[in-house]
C-alpha cells in the first residue's frame with residue numbers, strides 16, 4: 486500500500502501546502518539588527534518630515550520683497566541679524582531689510598520667506614555691523630524645504646510584510662523606532678537520513694558519502710529568513726528514527742527530513758509517517774526533479790520529506806517549503822519571484838512532467854538570458870553552486886530551442 490503513489494500536478498501540491506499556511510508572531514528587535522527582517526506592522530508617520538520649514542542651502546534667509554530688482558551691479562543691502570547652523574533656531578521674527586545667515590538644514594526664521602545661496606551674496610562690515618549684499622532677486626518661497634514635503638503626518642510609510650532594506654532602516658530611524666516590530670523567524674528542524682551518510686568532518690569510506698543536504702537545507706533556510714536547527718543524521722533504523730522525529734517535532738515550527746522518501750527497502754519515511762499518524766498531503770508530484778517529495782501534517786506540525794538526491798532536495802525546498810516560510814513571516818512576495826527569460830541554450834529533451842532545471846540567468850542588452858547552471862541530473866550536486874534560478878519547463882512540452890522564452894524562478898532574493 487505504501488508503494489501506491491498518485492502523482493499530482495505541481496500547482497496542486499503547492500496549493501495543498503498552502504492550505505496549511507500559518508502566520509507567525511511578532512517580536513521587537515533593535516533597529517541595528519532589523520536589516521533583512523520582515524516588518525510585522527504598518528508604520529504610520531507620527532510627524533511631518535521635515536518637521537519644520539528648513540533651508541536646503543547655505544545662504545541667507547530673508548524677505549523676498551527686500552530683494553526686488555537686486556543684481557550684481559545694484560545689490561540690495563540687508564542687515565544680518567543672526568547666524569544659525571542646522572540644529573539652531575533664530576527666534577526673533579525678521580523685519581524689513583533684515584537677513585539671517587543660515588546653513589543647510591537650519592529652521593527658516595519667522596518672517597523670512599526665501600533663501601538666497603551664499604554664492605549670490607557678498608558680506609560686508611560697516612561700523613561694526615554686518616550686512617549682506619544680495620545680487621539676485623528672490624521669489625516668494627524660493628529655496629525652502631517645506632515642513633511635510635517629504636512625508637505627511639498620518640501617512641502609512643512602510644507596509645507590513647516589507648523586507649527591511651537600508652532605505653527602510655532610514656525611515657524607521659527617522660520616526661524614532663529604536664526597536665522594530667518584525668516577524669519572528671520560524672525554527673525549522675533539519676534531519677538527514679541514511680546509513681550511508683558521513684558527517685562533513687569525516688573521511689570518505691567505501692560505499693559512503695558525506696551528508697551535504699543537511700548543510701545545504703540549513704543555508705536555504707537562512708536565505709529564506711528561517712532559523713535552521715540541525716538535529717543530525719539518522720541511520721536506517723525504524724524504531725530510533727520514530728523516537729527521534731517524534732521528539733524533534735515538539736521543538737520546532739516545521740521539520741525537514743532529507744532522504745528515505747522513495748520506495749526502497751531502506752526508505753523509512755513512509756513507515757515513520759504512518760507511525761506518527763501523519764496525514765499525507767502528497768507523496769508524489771508530477772515533476773522532475775523531486776518527484777518523491779512528500780509533505781505530511783501531524784496535529785501541530787508540518788513535515789517536509791525532501792528527496793535524498795541533492796538537486797531534488799534543493800528544488801523540493803524552494804517549491805514547497807519556502808512559500809510556507811514566506812507566509813509564516815507575513816511576506817508580501819510568496820515563493821520565488823518569476824520572470825521571463827530568453828533561453829541561451831537548446832534543451833531538446835521532452836518534458837512528460839514539469840521540469841525545474843538549475844539555471845544561470847544574466848543580463849545582456851537589457852534582456853534576461855538564461856543558460857543551464859551545469860549537469861542537471863537530480864542526483865548531482867555540482868550545478869547547484871552555479872544556479873541563480875530554476876528554469877520551469879511545463880509538463881507535456883516537447884524540447885525547447887535557444888531563443889525560446891521560458892519562465893525562470895529567481896533564487897536568492
Ligand SMILES: Nc1nc2c(c(=O)[nH]1)N[C@H]1C(S)=C(S)[C@@H](COP(=O)(O)OP(=O)(O)OC[C@H]3O[C@@H](n4cnc5c(N)ncnc54)[C@H](O)[C@@H]3O)O[C@H]1N2
Pocket residue numbers: 677678679681682694695696697698699743744745746747748749752774775776777791792793794795797863864
Ligand atoms: N524504484 C524506484 N526507485 C527510485 C524512485 C522511484 O520512483 N522508484 N525514485 C527515484 C527518485 S526520483 C529519487 S529523487 C530518489 C529519492 O530517494 P530518497 O528520497 O528515498 O533518498 P535516499 O534513497 O535516501 O537517497 C537517494 C540518494 O541521495 C543520497 N543522499 C541521501 N541523503 C543525502 C544527504 N543528506 N546528502 C547527500 N546525499 C544524500 C543517497 O546516498 C542516494 O544516493 O529515489 C529514486 N529511486
Ligand code: MOO
Pocket residue numbers: 772773774775776777778792794797863864
Ligand atoms: O524526481 Mo527524483 O525526485 O528524480 O529526483
Ligand SMILES: [Mg+2]
Pocket residue numbers: 744745746747748749751752793
Ligand atoms: Mg531511497
